[in-house]
Amino acid sequence: MCKFFLFYTCMMVLDCVCAHAKATADGTKSFILLLAALLRGIQDSHMRRKGSWSIRNLQNLANRLLAVSRKELDDVVTHKITPYASLYCSHHSYKLEGSVLDLLIGGYISGRVGIGQADVLKRVLSGFFHQVNQDQNAVETISFIHSNFSFLHTAVTGLPIGCSEVIEGLIVTCDWSVWTEPAGSVKALILFESFGDCLHRSESVMKQKLASLLDLLVHVVLSSVKQSESVLQWAQLNHVSLLECVDSAQLEFLSSISAVETLSHPPLQHLVMLNSCRRVQLGGHRYACLGMFSHSHTLVLCAPVLGLLDQTVCVSQGVFAMLQNLSESFCQTLASEQSQTPCLDQSQSALSSQDLWGGIMHTGGVLPIGGVFEFLLHYFLLNERNSSDPESFRLLAKALLCLPRTLYVYNHRRFLNIQTHFLDDLKEWDKTKEQESEMPELKFGFGFSESSAPGL
Incomplete structure (x- = not known):
């Protein structure tokens, strides 16, 4: 039963992490670190209160933490961190x-x-x-x-x-089977089927199809399948560029971003206008590059x-x-x-x-990376006087420090110095926050040049 519960819990955490990463593409490691730090904090608090924490008490704490995260964290961010961050960004904007x-x-x-x-x-x-x-x-x-x-x-x-x-232009990761340098914009045929096998009974039909391309002034054929040798010979004789074995999804995407004219007879065929066709050399391979009028780039x-x-x-x-x-x-x-x-x-x-x-x-303003947001939230959670649940705020505040601490895992003294400077700056700002134009100079000490500080 215990193993099943542990497995279920791990799967639930994994699902939460994956859902978060899919939505934001960010914060996966932070999610796991915060969860682990919060659980450690709850365990330490439970050990200090030995015997007083039943399953019901732990359940109650979980509900309280959830309520705080849903109802009160937004207020802390909006009314405490955002004004500070806005002042910080305006104070340092000329340096960024x-x-x-x-x-x-x-x-x-x-x-x-x-x-x-x-x-x-x-x-x-x-x-x-x-x-x-x-x-x-x-x-x-x-x-x-x-x-x-x-x-x-x-x-x-x-x-x-x-x-x-x-x-x-859009790069197609295969080379032209038949290549003729076009002059200017060209009409291209998008093809999802073969023109036909070179058999006696179908050869005349295939020739009719190919002849119709010349009537339509087609100079480029983009095919999702490999064409017969007779089609390649026809393309060479008639100076038509042929690109074979193009991914069908890529051809459909090409159709979706172009002004497409659909032909009435099978196989599935679409006509598009290209403003250019060329070859490109990338890493020892030659690929096709199709210039679109919609200013697509690769x-x-x-x-x-x-x-x-x-x-x-x-x-x-x-x-x-x-x-x-x-x-x-x-x-x-x-x-x-x-x-x-x-x-x-x-x-x-x-x-x-x-x-x-x-x-x-x-x-908008961008705070520098390196733990600024976590230090800010930690500070304001600990100093929130109107909290309905100080214990939950304390547990969350303590867990938040695991993120900047992890950044300086190989230099704990540096982490402590940064934390000390940061908290001193915050206390100084707290004293002068009534005069917003006199925001104190922030030392932080994260080691980034303020003229090129990366942001988060």
Whole structure:
């Protein structure tokens, strides 16, 4: 029974972690560390009160912790941490280079990869977003990248991470079977079936199909299957570029982002216009690159070995999952505010939605990574005088310190020095918070240059 309970508990924790990671692409390690620290804190408290903690008491504590997290934590963050963070960001804004987006991306990446790798990825991912966005609705762009990341990136092994770049057009990871350099924009046929076998009874039908392509002025054929040798010969003779064995999902994605003309006769065929077709050389392999009129771009991620490449891809995908989660959170906040002010008309609502991300980028602030948020929440939980459950606040506050302590696991003295400086700054700020313009200089001591501090 005990083993079954332990197994069930582990599965429940794993499900919670996976659900959280899927929604935010962030906080998996923090989730586990916080849970472990909280359980240790409860156990220590139970041992100090030996004999007084029954299963019912533990159940009651669990319910109280849940109630605090649902009802009171938001108030602490809103009324204690947010004013402090806003003052901190305004005080240090002149020292921070780059946009809020760069700080968000940099903060997410820096906790997952090495410094050199983080610098490259921050530059490339920020550039990729701006290239795809093209001054359009940023919320929609983030959603587009997040939903279609598998089609918008290409992983290349055997090259340094510094070779990662953004290429205009969509890269297809196979080479042209028949290649003819096109001049300008071309009409392409997307094909999901074979033109037919070179048998006597079907050869005439196949020739008719191929001849119809010339009538339609098709100069490129994109096929999800391998075509017969006679089709390749026809393509060479008629200067038609042929790309075979393209992933069907990628062809469907290509159709979905293009102005498609569907032909009335089988097999399944769609006509799209491409503004360019070319070959690209990546890591010793030649691939096809299809230029779209919708300004699609491909994120090329490079790494010398497969394991590091997988990590780079995972982190890059996580960046856009994090941004998607952020934009969804702000959209939900905007919807909540509008439901409370029904006097807004439709045009005002649409304008607010369109300018939402711009507002986030221009007015938002980013706290530096390294434990700032955890120290802040720890301090304000311990000093919350209006709490209905001081014991739960104390347990949560103590557990929070496990995160910055883990960052400095090999230098405990440094952790203690940082904690001391931070708490001294907070106490100084508490004394002068009535005069917001006189915010004290914060030392923190996290070891980051304030002109390039990564953010979270």
